[in-house]
Amino acid sequence: MKKFSKYILTAVLAILFIGTFVFLYKKSRPAEVRYQEIEAAVADIERTTVVTGKIVPRNEVNVKPQINGIIAELYKEAGQQVKEGEIIAKLRVIPDMNSLSSAQSRVRLAEINLKQAKTNYDREKALYDKKLVSDEEYDQVLQAYNQAREEKAAAQESLEVIRDGVSSSNKTGSSTLIRSTITGLILDIPVKVGNSVIQANTMNDGTTVATVANMSDLIFDGNIDETEVGALSEGTPMHIRIGALQDFGTEAFLEYISPKAVENNGANQFEIKAAVKVTGDHKIRSGYSANAEIVLERAEQVLSVPESALEFDGDDTFVYRKNGSAYDRIPVKTGLSDGINIEITEGLQQGDIVRGPKIIEDKK
Numbered sequence: 001m002k003k004f005s006k007y008i009l010t011a012v013l014a015i016l017f018i019g020t021f022v023f024l025y026k027k028s029r030p031a032e033v034r035y036q037e038i039e040a041a042v043a044d045i046e047r048t049t050v051v052t053g054k055i056v057p058r059n060e061v062n063v064k065p066q067i068n069g070i071i072a073e074l075y076k077e078a079g080q081q082v083k084e085g086e087i088i089a090k091l092r093v094i095p096d097m098n099s100l101s102s103a104q105s106r107v108r109l110a111e112i113n114l115k116q117a118k119t120n121y122d123r124e125k126a127l128y129d130k131k132l133v134s135d136e137e138y139d140q141v142l143q144a145y146n147q148a149r150e151e152k153a154a155a156q157e158s159l160e161v162i163r164d165g166v167s168s169s170n171k172t173g174s175s176t177l178i179r180s181t182i183t184g185l186i187l188d189i190p191v192k193v194g195n196s197v198i199q200a201n202t203m204n205d206g207t208t209v210a211t212v213a214n215m216s217d218l219i220f221d222g223n224i225d226e227t228e229v230g231a232l233s234e235g236t237p238m239h240i241r242i243g244a245l246q247d248f249g250t251e252a253f254l255e256y257i258s259p260k261a262v263e264n265n266g267a268n269q270f271e272i273k274a275a276v277k278v279t280g281d282h283k284i285r286s287g288y289s290a291n292a293e294i295v296l297e298r299a300e301q302v303l304s305v306p307e308s309a310l311e312f313d314g315d316d317t318f319v320y321r322k323n324g325s326a327y328d329r330i331p332v333k334t335g336l337s338d339g340i341n342i343e344i345t346e347g348l349q350q351g352d353i354v355r356g357p358k359i360i361e362d363k364k
Helices: 002-028 097-129 135-164
Strands: 035-039 041-057 060-063 069-074 087-092 177-179 184-188 210-213 218-225 237-242 249-257 262-264 267-276 289-306 311-313 316-323 326-331 333-337 341-346 353-358
Touching: 041 237, 041 267, 041 333, 041 341, 097 135, 218 289, 237 267, 289 333
Parallel strands: none
Antiparallel strands: 035 353, 041 218, 041 289, 060 210, 069 087, 087 177, 184 210, 218 267, 237 249, 237 289, 249 267, 262 267, 289 341, 311 316, 316 326, 316 353, 333 341
């Protein structure tokens, strides 16, 4: 019995030894290298670029006051539609004291002159009625009287404009009423009731009371790198996507390429603008970030393979074409690439099988 147990133990140890040897032998052998096989096929290839920018209205204006003053009333708020000529705000005038004093002095002087002219006229009229003065003398006195009346009215109107910002004879055209200069949407009203505002002059740009834009006429405004701008021309189509509207996409057409580059993070870029078509019920807001996809080059129905199948050696390009169970290394000439697939202009024919990347098997 003891001898039989010895035989069994010896057999088990032999089996373990042989199994371990076989396992280690198999592990020490190099794994078989396998490759993907790709067929050269005819396809369309496009070289595209994506330009980042924003959506802005083509016509956006800043409405500013015609005189200095204080905001007395606001009749509109941001987000409301406004028509050209519609009142947005009303000013309360703070007159310049020197100008006010001069205007008051002018009114007083005009009143004195008018009173004297009226006295002269009444005297001359009495003599004229008695046929004691000529028509010419009477006409001269009448003219002086009418001129004094006009000067009094002009002085009074000037005083009202300086003091109140509007004259009694021209209330509809009052400069205290700030009106929209275009029809559109009010994007912003940066002032509040009580804020002081100033008119534009040679020394400053003036205070913006409201920003109004036509939101039915939008453009894409972005910048493209100098290495790609040469492939663009006016009328080039592009596809616009807005980040804030996931389901929104629209076509646009390039209508402006800046003739001058601007430096952006060390790279020269050119500003481009494109007319955007807005369809459906999407509400587009001014300043939305957007991406424009532009096709720079296109090759239709050309022979192509994935770029991963190429091998580069100096200035030469090669592929491994299948020949039976082996692969032949052959030179090829390439054309347009979209970053994934590349055009083959010489060296391959449709249907040829080429070697692709290695097949990586999961180790379990």
